Amino acid sequence: MTKVIAVTGKGGTGKTAITALLIRHLARCNKEILAIDADPDTNLPETLGCELEKTVGDMKQFMLTERDNLPPDINKESIFESKIYEIINEMPDYDLLVMGRPEGSGCYCYVNNLLRGIMDRFVTNYDVVILDTEAGLEHFSRKIIRDVDDLLVVTDGSRRGLRTAERIRELTEELETNIRNIYVIANKVTDTNREKIANLARELDLKLIGTVPVDRMIEERDLAGDPLFDLPEDSIAVQEVERIAKELGL
Amino acid sequence: MAEEFPFEISPMFEGERIRKNDMYVELSGPKSIGYELVRAKPMDEVEDGKFTLIGPDLSEMEEGSRYPLAMIYKIAGELVEEDLESIVERRNHDFQNYLQGLMHLNQRYDVWVRVSKDAIDKGLTSFEPVAKAIMMLFKNELPFIEKVEAIYVTDQAEIKKEMDNVKQIYRDRDDRTRNLHDEDVDTFYGCSLCQSFAPSNVCVITPDRISLCGAINWFDGRAAAKVDPEGPQFPIPKGDVIDEESGEYTGVNDIAKSLSNGEYDRIKLHSFFESPHTSCGCFEVVGFYIPEVDGIGWVDRDFTGTAPNGLPFSTMAGQTGGGKQVVGFLGVGINYFRSPKFIQSDGGWSRVVWMPKHLKDRVMDDIPDDVADKIATEDDAADLDSLKEFLDKKEHPIVERWEDEEEELEAEETSTQTTPAAAPTMMQMPVTATGAMPMMPISGNSGGVKVILKNAKITIDKVIVSKKNE
Numbered sequence: 001m002t003k004v005i006a007v008t009g010k011g012g013t014g015k016t017a018i019t020a021l022l023i024r025h026l027a028r029c030n031k032e033i034l035a036i037d038a039d040p041d042t043n044l045p046e047t048l049g050c051e052l053e054k055t056v057g058d059m060k061q062f063m064l065t066e067r068d069n070l071p072p073d074i075n076k077e078s079i080f081e082s083k084i085y086e087i088i089n090e091m092p093d094y095d096l097l098v099m100g101r102p103e104g105s106g107c108y109c110y111v112n113n114l115l116r117g118i119m120d121r122f123v124t125n126y127d128v129v130i131l132d133t134e135a136g137l138e139h140f141s142r143k144i145i146r147d148v149d150d151l152l153v154v155t156d157g158s159r160r161g162l163r164t165a166e167r168i169r170e171l172t173e174e175l176e177t178n179i180r181n182i183y184v185i186a187n188k189v190t191d192t193n194r195e196k197i198a199n200l201a202r203e204l205d206l207k208l209i210g211t212v213p214v215d216r217m218i219e220e221r222d223l224a225g226d227p228l229f230d231l232p233e234d235s236i237a238v239q240e241v242e243r244i245a246k247e248l249g250l
Numbered sequence: 251m252a253e254e255f256p257f258e259i260s261p262m263f264e265g266e267r268i269r270k271n272d273m274y275v276e277l278s279g280p281k282s283i284g285y286e287l288v289r290a291k292p293m294d295e296v297e298d299g300k301f302t303l304i305g306p307d308l309s310e311m312e313e314g315s316r317y318p319l320a321m322i323y324k325i326a327g328e329l330v331e332e333d334l335e336s337i338v339e340r341r342n343h344d345f346q347n348y349l350q351g352l353m354h355l356n357q358r359y360d361v362w363v364r365v366s367k368d369a370i371d372k373g374l375t376s377f378e379p380v381a382k383a384i385m386m387l388f389k390n391e392l393p394f395i396e397k398v399e400a401i402y403v404t405d406q407a408e409i410k411k412e413m414d415n416v417k418q419i420y421r422d423r424d425d426r427t428r429n430l431h432d433e434d435v436d437t438f439y440g441c442s443l444c445q446s447f448a449p450s451n452v453c454v455i456t457p458d459r460i461s462l463c464g465a466i467n468w469f470d471g472r473a474a475a476k477v478d479p480e481g482p483q484f485p486i487p488k489g490d491v492i493d494e495e496s497g498e499y500t501g502v503n504d505i506a507k508s509l510s511n512g513e514y515d516r517i518k519l520h521s522f523f524e525s526p527h528t529s530c531g532c533f534e535v536v537g538f539y540i541p542e543v544d545g546i547g548w549v550d551r552d553f554t555g556t557a558p559n560g561l562p563f564s565t566m567a568g569q570t571g572g573g574k575q576v577v578g579f580l581g582v583g584i585n586y587f588r589s590p591k592f593i594q595s596d597g598g599w600s601r602v603v604w605m606p607k608h609l610k611d612r613v614m615d616d617i618p619d620d621v622a623d624k625i626a627t628e629d630d631a632a633d634l635d636s637l638k639e640f641l642d643k644k645e646h647p648i649v650e651r652w653e654d655e656e657e658e659l660e661a662e663e664t665s666t667q668t669t670p671a672a673a674p675t676m677m678q679m680p681v682t683a684t685g686a687m688p689m690m691p692i693s694g695n696s697g698g699v700k701v702i703l704k705n706a707k708i709t710i711d712k713v714i715v716s717k718k719n720e
Binding site: 073076082106109124 | 465
């Protein structure tokens with residue numbers, strides 16, 4: 001069975017860093033991993049240290065603009081599937097798919113419907129699918145990904161970050177996506193605010209599954225624009241993410 | 251079939267993805283060349299079960315390498331004909347994916363195949379068992395194939411040499427496909443994807459009418475309905491022909507009734523004015539009647555200016571959308587302009603007076619030569635006066651209609667004075683964006699209002715109809 005993990009949160013909380021560290025952990029466990037960058041801001045490739053080529057958005061656009069030039073009786077789903085396979089960035093430890101740009105004008109109903117079918121089949125090829133997605137959860141609302149085992153909401157120490165987590169929980173109740181569990185991960189936590197965050201989470205009835213400490217190594221790499229995928233074992237953030245992963249059964 | 255293959259064969263393996271790390275060799279695909287082709291041949295030109303390989307075999311390929319690949323199947327049988335080639339060819343995709351350790355994507359000259367390391371480890375050393383398995387599946391699953399022969403090519407030069415011929419074969423096939431019309435089939439397809447926001451929308455897809463969004467043609471409908479008849483695309487039995495010209499069929503009217511929850515019971519597929527197709531909101535182009543010239547203009551969503559009636563696409567789309575039958579407006583997919591039945595019950599292209607230039611250029615090849623340069627664009631006419639002038643100067647066929655109507659009108663005026671002197675147009679269309687949905691009478695010069703009452707119960711004791719003296 002494929003396990004689907006989605007990581008979301010307010011911008012700037014470090015959800016992409018957490019996603020990258022989770023992928024790092026899974027790769028070391030020799031899992032077959034599909035990483036999906038579902039944030040239009042597309043930071044995951046850089047954080048993992050791989051190139052961004054074309055995106056699902058580009059291929060959707062291709063299907064829209066080229067459809068009248070395709071042979072009339074050709075199977076469009078099969079072409080689209082091949083186009084999606086073409087843009088998968090096949091790294092040694094994981095496959096990466098980037099959702100990319102938002103839709104343009106025109107009707108995407110049919111293309112999205114094809115995409116749903118393709119993704120349903122495609123994700124079953126992996127042990128774990130891990131999505132980095134913006135707080136609006138657009139790809140869930142379009143039902144491109146229909147079932148999520150764990151939704152991880154990353155927050156910083158601020159009340160606003162936790163409020164976002166609360167809003168995301170409300171939003172998921174309106175979506176038709178099946179989300180089994182919702183957890184909160186507090187990121188960039190210091191000794192002074194750890195206690196407060198835990199209390200606030202309890203107050204808002206959010207399940208806090210981990211507190212990732214401020215990590216000098218991450219700060220330095222972020223500043224230099226270096227990937228986080230090859231962080232050493234002695235990084236304190238890596239250690240906490242590994243603990244979280246184990247708690248999630250990954 | 252007691253033949254032993256070094257791999258398992260099952261539909262279960264469809265959708266099996268072979269990742270780069272697990273791949274032994276990649277064949278054809280985006281970074282190489284290749285094709286797949288099925289050819290119908292006379293019985294004596296096919297040697298049943300024969301396999302020929304031109305170029306290196308799997309055992310000669312290095313791990314992690316990439317080779318071109320062409321797969322040619324010659325088929326023969328009493329019932330085998332050229333038109334079946336593409337249908338049989340599509341099955342190569344399914345059957346190759348039935349083989350464990352083989353991944354087949356795409357079609358024609360875009361085919362993309364991967365063989366897994368696992369398959370090689372289990373003893374696959376040659377393309378021969380692959381081809382033999384596919385030939386076996388062809389004969390088992392498509393019993394009209396009596397003889398089949400396979401030729402695989404992995405030699406780059408050999409594939410390149412044939413590529414032009416092969417592409418020509420595909421082109422000829424496409425030309426035949428484009429010649430399929432409404433009268434050639436007994437099933438149309440419907441789509442309910444838009445019903446989430448246009449609940450009474452009835453999207454009917456026929457060989458001569460693409461979906462309004464432009465995304466789904468008749469073949470797409472057929473393919474989707476076959477896989478999942480309960481899905482968003484479903485078959486519509488055509489039923490009896492009520493009127494061929496306007497495209498009215500009993501089957502379409504039946505489905506219109508059930509899909510629109512009784513709101514509509516007639517849809518004429520190739521009519522603009524009378525019981526037109528419903529308009530969802532996704533349509534690529536909206537057509538609008540211009541009473542002042544008795545013609546039809548078309549504007550698409552990429553045109554940001556205003557049409558000669560003073561309205562932009564967005565306003566007209568807003569009025570037309572929502573799954574309603576709106577007389578005077580019609581949403582269509584761009585490919586409908588290429589249909590030989592394009593609004594044929596209302597005069598087809600000879601009724602078209604205005605389109606944005608980029609849209610006109612896009613469908614230029616399908617506009618009949620005798621009207622092509624008589625249809626105005628935003629460069630020729632920005633308002634009604636300049637449009638009228640342009641049409642008059644270019645002798646657009648619509649001008650004859652004006653003359654006829656004027657004559658008629660004069661005749662009426664001189665004989666009796668019963669009809670009020672209405673404008674020389676078929677109907678009065680408000681051209682301002684009032685937001686009210688106009689419901690016009692379809693014929694007659696008397697003006698007036700058509701009143702539609704739905705779910706109404708009316709009790710009347712007495713009705714007096716009298717002529718009002720002015």
